[in-house]
Structure formats: structure tokens, C-alpha cells
Amino acid sequence: MNIMIALIPAISWGLQPLFAKWLGGRLSNQILGVGMGAMIVGSGVYLSISPEKISFGSFMLSLLSGLFFLVGQLGQLRALKMIGVTQMMLISVASQLIISDLSQLIFNGFNGVSGLILVLVSILMIGAIFILAFRDLKSTRNKFLQALVIIFFSSFSFNLYFSISNVINTGNFSFYFPQMVGVFISAIVYVLLTNPKSFVQKKSWYNVIIGLLISVSTIGYLFLDKLYDQKINYLISAVAVVITMMGGMIVFHEVEQRRLKYFLLSGGLFALGSILLSLY
Template sequence: MGILLALIPALGWGVQPLIARKIGGRPTNQIFGTGLGALLIGLVVLMGAGTVTDRDFAISFLAGLLWSIGQVGQFVAFTKIGVTRTMPVSTGLQVVGTSLIGVLIFGEWPGTAAKLIGLLAIILVVVGVTLTTVTDQATGGSSLKSGLLILVPTTVGYLAYSALPKALPANGLQLFFPEMLGIFVGALLYNLCTTQGRSLSEKTSWQNVLIGLIFGVSSLAYIFAAKLSGIATVFVITQLNVVVSTVGALVILHEAKTNRELKATLTGLGLIVIGSVLTATL
């Protein structure tokens, strides 16, 4: 049952970029819809999740707020370098960053053997990410650079979202609502700062609520799946989301690639997945 539940975030997180590109709108529209949809799922969970201390609420709220920064970075990167480049790079950065935080702060990967395997996994992910950025177009280098300048620093938001709750005693369900509330507030602040709130009334902002609903349900499924089958197993399965999003962008969004770019992207994608699997087994 846990493995079946893990397929929900693998598919849900994978189709989110495809839906965002299909619905359209600016990053302001997309992040507001994402935040509102996530909050709605959070409100449903709140009814039966129980309360948390003020400290746990504040930290998990902050984690959600910072997640919204990472998501804005993704939405902006989609417009600059497409889904097929954004998602592998974003996933690779998260795997490497989360692994390093786990080792340096939480004492994960104990023992020499584990650290060596972990280092190999990080190398595979880095090589995989590099391959997914291969481009043959003369103008591709400049657009790739502009996309990475947004994507790389904002990924810190995703890393904080992953790391902060690990330091709290409350369980995932108890932290779920404050995290979703933080995501919504972050989305609201971004809209107020960039469009003075004008985008809140635009049709595409409300259409993108679908993304937030999918994210919320997927995140909830991840919590239950991890309880049933363990975090390591579930993490491996959910990494399929990068395959879903990248292949989906090629097939559904028709993002163009030369034969050389396509081969490099698929090879890099495979290395990222293998590296992710290795980190989860430690």
C-alpha cells in the first residue's frame, strides 16, 4: 500500500510543471494558484491533525514560506530554459543539497563506506545535471545562464523546506497545515511585491489552483507512504517525478531538442535517478 501511495507524489509532482505550462500565465499567477490550492488541502488536514507548539508552528510555517521561493524560481526558470532543463537541474540540486545537509547537520551517512557511496551518488547526480544542460543552439548558452542564475539560488528555499521540519518533534501531519499556510503567505507576498496584488484577480491565477491542489494531495500521500514503507523506499519512488516531468515536456509540451541534446538529457536523467536511489539506501 505504501508503494502505491508513493506513486501519487511521483506522478503528481511530475505533472505539476506540465499543467503550469499548459494553463499558462506568469509566475505570479502560478505561485498564487499553487499557494491557494495547497492551503485548501492544509485546511482539510488541519481538522484531524492535532495541534503543535508555537515554536513548531513557526518553524514549519517558515519552511513553507521558503518553499514558495524555490517554487517561484522554478516557475521563472520554466519561461527561460523550459521544463526539460529546469526539472533535472532543480532535482539534482535538491538531492545534492539535502544529502549534504543531512551529513553535515544531522549526522547521516555514518561510517566510511556510507560516505564513499554517498560521494559517488553526488558525483553521479552532478554529472547527470551537467548532461541535461547540454545545448547545441547558438543562443542557448545565454538563456541557460539566465535560467540557472534564478534557479540555483532559489533552490535554497526547497532545501530549507526539507531540512527545517527534521529538527522538530511533531509528526508530518501536525506540521502540514502551517507549512501550507507558509506557502500561501509566501505566494501572496510575492504577488504583492511584484504586481501590487493585481495578478490576484486574473483568471489564470485561479486556474492554477489546480497545481496547488495536486501538490497538497501529493505531499499528503508522501507522508502516509513514508509511514507505511519507510522514507528511503518512498523517496526513491518519488524521484520518478523528474522522469515524468522531463519526458512529459518532450512529448506533451513539444520542447525541441537536437538528437545530441536528447541523448545527453536522457542519459543525465538516468544518472540523477541512480544517484538519488543510492542516497536513499544509505
Template sequence: MNYLIGLIPALGWGIMPLLATKAGGSEKNQIFGIGAGASIIGILAFIITKPSVSWQAFIFSMVCGAIWSTAQIGQFISFKRMGVSTTVPLSTVFQLVGNSIIGTLWLGEWQGAKALTIGFGALVIVVIGALLTSVTDKNGEEAGKITVGNVLFLLVTTIGYWVYSVFPNVFNKINLGAHSSEGIFLPEVLGILLGALLYLIFTGELKTFKDKEQYLNIIPGLSWGIAAFAYIFAGRGLGTNTAFVLTQLNVIIATFGGILILHEHKSPREMKYTVAGIICIIVGSVLTIFA
């Protein structure tokens, strides 16, 4: 049963980019939809579980959720620039490499020569995987989609994911009052919605509330919210390391979903490199838990 729960985050996070792309609209419509849909799940979960959370933890979690939204906005923009099947593997690698480096330098993880060797060896493998998935045979306008500028944009916006991923460790270092994993889930998703609203305000795009895509994108938001809430129980039932490895299956779902469902064309040669790259990313992700 725990493994079935552990597959829910991979499924939910894997199909979210596909649903959001199908729903259409701009990144403004999409990030609002994610925030609204996830908040619906957060409110229902809070009502059902009745968790404990201090006001300090509530506010801190909202801020982290808002920071996460900046990274997701960057990913939505990158979907349009490079396609889902290219963006998701690159984003996954950026997240894994960044989180691992932060964990090593700031949180004291991967201590000792053996851990460092395995850990950074795994990162080399996932970087190779990212390079393989970005191989293209296209010419002209199509080739222009995978540029240094587009990749760097995705990398810079990924910083929001890095901040979000380390905040549970901050909870352990500072006193934020009583709280549970279920308790901080609602403020996290409300923070995402807050970040989306601030983005609409500062870009002068409140008119997007007239777009039907603004509300269609609530569906992928529900998918994301269910996956995020299920991850709490997956980590509790399977352990953080095993749950994390299972979530990496979302790369497979999103990448090949982009090719098969969104019809993001890849030549036979590109497909070979993509498959090899995905294998490298999965293998590297698994190796990091042994570091």
C-alpha cells in the first residue's frame, strides 16, 4: 500500500505539465491555476486531518510557497520555449544538482570521502543525462528553442525550487512552534496562490481573470496538490530516500507524455539520446541516496 501511495506523487507531478500545456494560456494563467487547485486540496486536507501548526510556521510556510511559485513560473515559460519533453529533464537535473550541493555545503550532508565520491559521481551522471536529452537534429527555428539563453533562464528560476526544498531543514534549526507536515501543507499551497496573485499584480495582468484558461488550469493544480499531499505520507511510510526515488518517475511520465500526448516531435536519433538521458537521470538520482 505504501508503494502505491509513493507512486501518486510521480503520477501527479508527471501529468501536471501535460495537463497545463493542454489547458493552454500564458504562464500567468497556469501559475494561478496551480495555486488555486493546490489550495483547494490544501483546504480539504486541513479540514479532514485537523493538523497542528503555529502562526510562525504558517507564515514561514506561506513565504516558502510563494518562493516556489517563482520557479514554477520559470518552468511554465520554459515549456513554451523548449517543450515539456526537454524542460522537465533539465529542470530535474538542475534541482537535483542544486539541492545536493546546498545539502553538502550548508547542511553537512555527504560527509566523508566515500559519500562525496558517490554523490558527486551521481551528479556527473545526471548532468550527462541532461546533455543527452537536449541533443537536437533540428535546424532553423526549431533548433533555436534549445539555446544557452533558454537553458540559463530555466537554471536561474530553479533557485526558487532550491529554497523551497531546504526549508524543512530550516524548521529543524529554528523554533517555529508546534507544527506537523500536514499542518504546513495548507500555508505552503496558499503561498503558491499568493505568489501567483503577486505576479499578476506586478505584471499588470489582472485581466487574465477573464480568460477561461485561468480556470481550466485549476485541473493541473488539483493534480499537483494531490501529488504534494500524498508525498507527505509516502515519505512517512517508505522513508524520505525511497519516496524521493519514486518521485523521479515523474520525469519519465512528463518527458514521454510530451512526445506522445503533446506531439513534441523527436527524430529517431533524438529519441535514442532522450531515452539514454532519462536512464542516466534516474540512475544518478538513485545513487544520490547511497551517498
């Protein structure tokens, strides 16, 4: 049952890049959609669970974490336009796992077989990235390297968001609504500075779907991470990668080499199986 619940944010996260590429639009359209979707989900959570009041300091910290979240999402969406969903998702998840692994190693250390499995999963994903880097998937080496830098910075921003969330998360999710307010305000400011016409363009409203998917995956992750700690992070990452890779290969035909398809799918399924075993 716990694994089934974990699949909700995993599927949402995996579908988000596919919808982003399918819906299209400018980066400003997508960011505005993210902001509006975040506000909708944040308001829904606030009205449904009636969270307790939080201090002014926690409220401002929650707003700030929303800014970090939007910066991370901005980098992901920009990289997606540069190199496609398959490469973007692999780099994104691997970079976040690397940062998470390092944090875990520094502060807590790894324990037993589960820790070794998680490290092997990260190494496997990193290996897949380098194969993609040297096998042209409709993107040049320069674009790949630029996207690599952008995604690592965005992953660091995501890590700041989740770190702040873990600090202020007391279990009642009173921090989540102000976080989504921070995402919404940051999105509005970004659109005003880059392309104000996005407010009246249909593509912005279509891209609310992206914001809904991202917000659902985020609230699901924060809930599960509080209960199960780091292992759930890997489970969600592995499922999301498999979904996005299959979509990129089948729907958008981003990977043409048959051997590379088999390698990526086999690697993703191996990672998923390893993580499922580590949960027991």
C-alpha cells in the first residue's frame, strides 16, 4: 500500500516533462503555468487540511523556499527545450541523487546493503548520462554541456527547497501554502520581467497542467519523505525516470538507436527493481 501511495508523486513527476514538451509555449508561458498550478494545489491543501498557524519567521522562510523551487523548475524547463525530455530527466534525477547522496554521506553515512544499492543506482544513472553525452540524440555537444550546467544549478536550488521544507515541516503541512504562494509570486515577477504578454496567451493556461503535476508530486514527496526518509526519494526518482524515458522514446522518438533504447530501459527497470527490494 505504501508503495502504491509513493507511485502518485512518481507518476506525476514522470509525466510533467512529457506534458511540458507536448503543450509547448515559451518559457514564460510554462513558468506562469507552474505558478498558477502551484497556487491551485496549495490553496486546495490549505482548505482541505486546515493547517495550524505558523510563525512569521517560518512563513517568510516558506516563501523563500518557494523562490528556490521556481528557480529549480526554470532550469529544468529551459534544459528540456535544449536537449529534450529523455536527456533532461536523466541528468536532472542523477544530479539530484548525487546531491542527496553527498548530503546523506556527510551527515548520516550509509547503512548496510540498502546504502550500497542506492549508490549503485546513482552510478548507473550517471553512466547512462555519459553514454547519452557521447551518442548524439538530436542535440549538439555544446548544448548538452550547457544543459548539464543549468540542470546541476537547478538541482542545487531544488535541494535548498527540500532542505528548508524538512527543517520547517512539523507534519501538519502549514508551511506548504506559503511555499506555493512564494512559487506563484516568483512566477509572476519572472513573467513581468521577461514576457508580460504571457498573461493573456492561451499557452499559459494550457501549461497550468504542468503546475498541477509538479505540485501534486511535491506534496506527495514531502509527505512520504517525512515517513520513510531517503529510500522513498530513490523510488520516486526511479519510477519517474522510467516513465519519462519511455515517453521520450515512444512518443517523441528522441532515441533512435535500438541498442541505446534497450540499455536505457533495462537500466531504468533495474534501478526501479533494486529500489523496491531495498524498501523491504
